[in-house]
Structure formats: C-alpha cells, structure tokens
Amino acid sequence: MRQLIANYKRHKMIYWLTLPVVVYFLIFSYLPMAGLIMAFQDFKPSKGFFGSEWVGFQHFVDFFTSPNFWRVTRNTIVLSLMELAFGFPAPILFALMLNEVRNRLFKRTVQTISYLPYFLSTAIIAGLIRDFMSSTGPISTTLAPIMGKAVNLLSVPEYFRAIFISTNIWQFMGYISIIYLAALTRVDPELYDAARMDGAGYWKQCWHVTLPGISSTIIIMFILNMGQLLSVNFEKILLLYNSAIYETADVISTYIYRQGILSQNYGYSTAVGLFNSVIAMLLILGANYVSKKYSETHLF
C-alpha cells in the first residue's frame, strides 16, 4: 500500500489520466457482468432479474444436447483455426514484403490501397461479396467454364470457408500490417549489416534478424487474437449465410441468434454467450502461460 502511495506521488498525472478509462471499464464491462445471472434464469423482461424463474444449468444442458451443437461448435472452431492459420500470417508476410520495397511512392500507394477496405462496414462488404458471388456475378461467370454452369457460390457449403477467410484477409491485412511495419522499423539496421557480413543471404537475414526482431510484437498480437478466436465475426456470417450452407457456415453465435429470435429466449442466449467467453478466457490464459514459459514476452 505504501508503495502504491509513493508511486502515485511520483506519477500523479498518469493515475489521473487513466482514471476515466478505468471508470469506463468498471461501468461498461464489469458492472454488466452482474447481468450474467440471466444465464441461470428463465429470464422474462417483464419480470426482471428478481422475478424470473431460476433454472440453474438447464440452459447449458439444453445447448449441449441440442441437435446442432456439434455442427456449430465444429464450424466455429474450424473457422477460427483457419483464420489463425491463414489470417494471422498474412499481414506479417505483407509487412515483410512491403518493407523491402525501395520506391517510396509505390510503397505508400500500395499501403493506402491495402488498408482502405478496413474502413468499409461489414454490411457493405457482405453486400459486395453477395453481388460478386451471385450466379450472374463476375466471379461465378469467370469460373463457369471450369465448373460447368454459373452457380451462386454462396450456396455451396464447400466454398464458404474459402470465401469467408479470403475476404477477411483482403479486408484486414493492410490495416494490421501497419503494426508489423512499425515493429520492423525498430529492428537495428546494424544487425542486417552484421548478418550480411557473415554471409547471410536474403532468406537467412529474414529468418535470423527480422523475425526475431519483431517476435515480441508477433507474440502479443497472437495472444490478443486468441481472445477473439471464438467470436468469429458474427455479423459477417449472418449477412452472408443462408440455409443451404448451414453445414459449414452456421456457427455458435448465428445458431443462438436464430433460436433467440424464434423464442426471445434471453436466458439461453446469455448462457451460450457465457460459454463462449469462458472458452475465450481459457485460451488467452493458456497462450499467455505458454509464451511466458518459452519466451520473455507475455501479456500478464
């Protein structure tokens, strides 16, 4: 406690500066957690928190035994892992490549163009995708000779994952690569000179100098990403999917959305949301622990 007060006296302004943020999180993140009680109730808005019937873990049991549980969980996990496997390295590679470009005008142009899609809202992107993938859209007509006939690409379950991941990469790659580009500028150029003198070619330089140089950034981004893993961009899936591709497109959040709309079952949706959050938390803690053990970088 004494240390806290001493610290405060030395860095008064920092504490005051953070105060609004702390209050924000208290009010909007911690306080609403009390609402999680809905997950254990048969919540009816007219009865409120204290009048609604208590059902304990019934919602969780209902969810785990529901007919589509395995399918939606599988889809959620597969989409998240694919996002991790393809969507995570993409900005890094892009930053590495961009870093090598000497022509400043070209570099700036490519950067600006690449991070513009980030600012488009999900609804606009989904509209674009639906137009492009429709049976009269440019992509289907181009692929028609190969596939036999022009087909609405969003009606084929097998294609959904590819469409989803690739459009995600297209939208976010440019913006996220900014972080890595910033990290790349901090790598000491003398290290490159030293490596070249030791005879390292381009790839060896990359592997032994560049990547280790930005490794701490990569690890932090990775841990943060783990938290997002299970919330697979719900809005985008909702706007793109249809009943023909539920097999690959239906994820936990969209499934619960449909159940919720049909029965306005707030308790059930909260329970599943809670389930989602607990898994996400375990993932972050796990990733943090592993990185603490094997490197010097960790979030907490």
Place this chain on the structure above:
Amino acid sequence: MVKKRGLTKIVTAFVCGLLIFLVTGCGADSSSQNSNGGSGSVVLDNGDPTKLRRLVPEGQTATLKVWRPTHTAIGTLMESFSDTLFNKWMEEQTGVKIEWIIPVSGTEADNLAMLISSQEYPDIFFDAGLVYPTGAYGLMKDGVVIDVAQYLDKLPNYRAELERSDIRKKESYSDTGEMAAFYRFMMNDEPNSTDYGLLIRKDMLDKVGKSIPETYDEWYEVLKEFKKAGLERPYLLNSTGFPKLNMFTGGLGFGYMNYGGSTQPFYQVDGKVRYAPLEEGFKTYLQMMNKWYEEGLIDQDFLSLNSISAELTLYFDPNSGSYAAPLSLADVARQIAPDPSMEFVSAPHPVVNKGDKIHIGPPASPVFAGAQISSKTDKLDLALQWLDLYYSPDVILASNFGPDPSYYEQRADGSYAFNDKVFNNPDGFAPVDMMMYVADYPMVNYKDRSIGNEQLLGWVEENNKINDNAYLISSSLTLSDEENKVYASIMPGIIDYVEEMQVKYIMGLESFDGYDAFVQKIYDMGIEEVISVYQKALDRYNSR
C-alpha cells in the same frame, strides 16, 4: 505481507458490495404496481357515454402516450400521426392530446422488448401483439397490459360492438374469459380481403400465346415458355423456398407459414391439427420446386431474396416473369418499371385439377387485436373512455374515411368509398399514404375500403371465390404456460431443421431418397408432443 492480503480482501468486498447495491438499485421499481383509478386525471362526466364528447374539462388538456409502429405516410405526407385529419378531429372533440412513441421501421420488436424491460410503459399500445413473440395475449400474461374484460362496464360502445355477433366474442375472449385487447372488428364480420396474390407478366403471356395458368401443370408449361422466350427468371421464389402467406401452396392441401416468432406453422383439417412437413403435399411441392429449379424456371439466386429491398429490385426487373406479391404492385409496376411494355395480371391460386377449391390462403380474420392499455398507466379511466369512443357510432365513419367528406362519397347501394382525391391524388401521393392522412386506425372496419380500383377488386374477388379458408387456425388461439413451455423448447429446433432441409431439397443438395428419414427425424425431435399440445388449445378454442 499480511496487511497487503487483508487490504485486498477489503477492496474486493467493497467492489462486490458496490456492484450488488447498484444492481439492486436498478431493479427497485420493478415490483411496484401502479394503481388504477385515474388518480392523475379527471374524466369529465358529461352526458351520454356513447356519444363523442369532451373527456377533459374545458380549458384543460390531458395527454396519453401511445406506442405505435410507423407508417410510410410519416415523413412523406406528414410529420406524425397527430397530423392526420382524423386525429386532429379527435383531439378537438375530446380534448385529449396524444404523444406518439414510434419505433424506427424494422426495429419494432426490439423497441418493444426494450420498452418492456425498462418498465417505463406508455399508456396505450397499438398493434404490439404483432411483434411480441407470444402475441397480444402474451402481453397480458406477462403483466404488461390489462385484462379488458374486467372493465366492460365502463365501455358501453365497445361492449355494444363486441356483443353484436358470436364470432366477435369467440375471437376476443380467451379460453378463460379474459380479453387482452380492444379488438378490431369488420363491419359485417367478413374477413378483410387480402390483396396478396400471384402476379404474372401479361405481356409475356401474350408473347408466348398462353392464357393465365390455373393448374400446376399449366404453370409449368407457361414457365417453360417464358424461359424459352428468353426470361432469365420465370418465377421468383422466396429465400425460404415458400411464398409468403400460404400463397401458391394452398392447392396442394397444406398451410405452412414457417416464420417462427408468434406465427405458428400449423393448419387444421376438420378440427385436427396438422403440420405440413409431415404431409404428402409438402413432398409434392418440394419435388415440383426441385424440378423447376433444375430446369432453370426458378430464379437461380432465390436464396438472396430475403429482404424487401431485394424483392423490390427484382419485382420490376424485365427478366422477372412471375411472383407472389401484393396485387397492388401491378399498378405500381405500370408507373415505375423501366420497360413500359411490362404489364402484370393476377393469377388465381393454382390447383391440381381445374375447378378444385382451395382451403387455405393468406390468413384472414374478421377480428384482430388492436389497442391495449398498459398495466402501469395512471390514466386508466381516460384511456378506457378514449378507446371506447372509437366504437361509438359518431366515430366509426370518421375513423374509416376521415372527418372530411370531400375525400369520400356514398355509393348508390349505401356503401362508402374513397374518391379520386385519395386513389388518384393530384399531388402524386400514394393511396395508402393518403388514406392514413385522412382517416386512421378504425376499430370497426369497412370491408375492402383500401382497395382502390375495379381491376384490383376483381382480382381479389377471384381469389376469394376459390378459397374457403377452412384450414386456417385462428390467430387468437391461446396456449397455457405449460403448453408454451413445451412449444418453446421443442418447436424452434424443428422449425430450424425443416427450414434448412426444405431449401436443400429444392436446390437438389439433398436427394429425395432420404425424404422418409427427414420426416422420421421430425418425429424424433418431438413434433407429436407439440401437435398434441396445440390440439388441446384448438379444442378449447372450438368450445368457446
């Protein structure tokens, strides 16, 4: 070290206490029941309660808050419902001002849910039952609105209209004698005609030399000709695979409105509840649609036809041949379609054999839930009297056609109709907006007052002639709490499953060899329990 641990405990306890205190504080007023008895306003006791009269002493005004979904006229023709001629007239006559609470179009259900959970109710709800999952009756069960049956003594006009016929009483009272709303009636107890139907391109029919199809086989022939003549989309199908409001499928003997929410996808044959996916007609329909899809007669992108904007884009596209839609669109098409040769006519409900009758179509009822008074209002007497006036003979005509006689005329047979100022407005406003501007929310409705022209009336009559609506289940069926629980725990899963499978069958992603397994799975999911529960509710309804 010990001091530090102790401090942590104290801080934790304090934060927990703070959280609990704040949560409790927020829920404090949830249990207070507001008294009724009009403590907030005095209702003038001036003369005959059946007549239109001032409800508020001279020189004063009272305000009622009314929740109501929006209308296309708002923002185009007028700023708020208070600007309608009818409402202005009512305000002058009664001295009651209305404050309208209007949710943004499309967000009615969410807005209502939030309003209810915030515990700050308006005084009156209009049409809330349409967007509440358990309907108007559910709003009463959940304690949001009052049971009107208990106040009938104070409602001479409403009571007079209610007791005029048996069907009105049957539809308005619940199985247990409660009444969730002020119900809206049809003048002659005939259901209002719906103008939803099937539109088909007349110019294309002429081009391929065919007449309007009446049977499913004729439809197939016509659509094939359309395709040969170069139409990309001879028939537009809804994204669920089924046209809305039981259109097109009635001829195969089943009704199926698979929307979820408060619409329950059952129909009845001779008092026995049936669920369409279990019946032969359903399979026939899916096979027919599959065949049409494979041959390119159905819009290949039908999966994206799931919003009004998508529909409007395609409805007036020269490549569209036919679809289910409000018949009045035929007039609209004439005005705004890019290709002036496009012309639509109404096709009757298709049947299997020429001359067959159908037994189900768009839901039509002579009685529907209208206004509900909130359980927390402190102006109960005022609200009761105000709503009662809607049923008074002085008000009925004005609410249907407006207080200004220059907008309507009386025909030779004594019936009334809007005139050209409404249907062919010189300033170009749409008839439906003009009607809202002039009249408003009639509680006792004149039949077909909104159908403007002869042609439309003729088409609607044609549809009415073939359909006797014998398979419809009344929307004022009520389920008890336990029955609702059974329904809510089993049905959403089944609806979801069937919706997914029906699209796959139409698109050919699932082969019909596995159809029996599909039906079996529905049984396994517990449909029989739901049907039996629903059957009990239907029996109760029939014995009212």
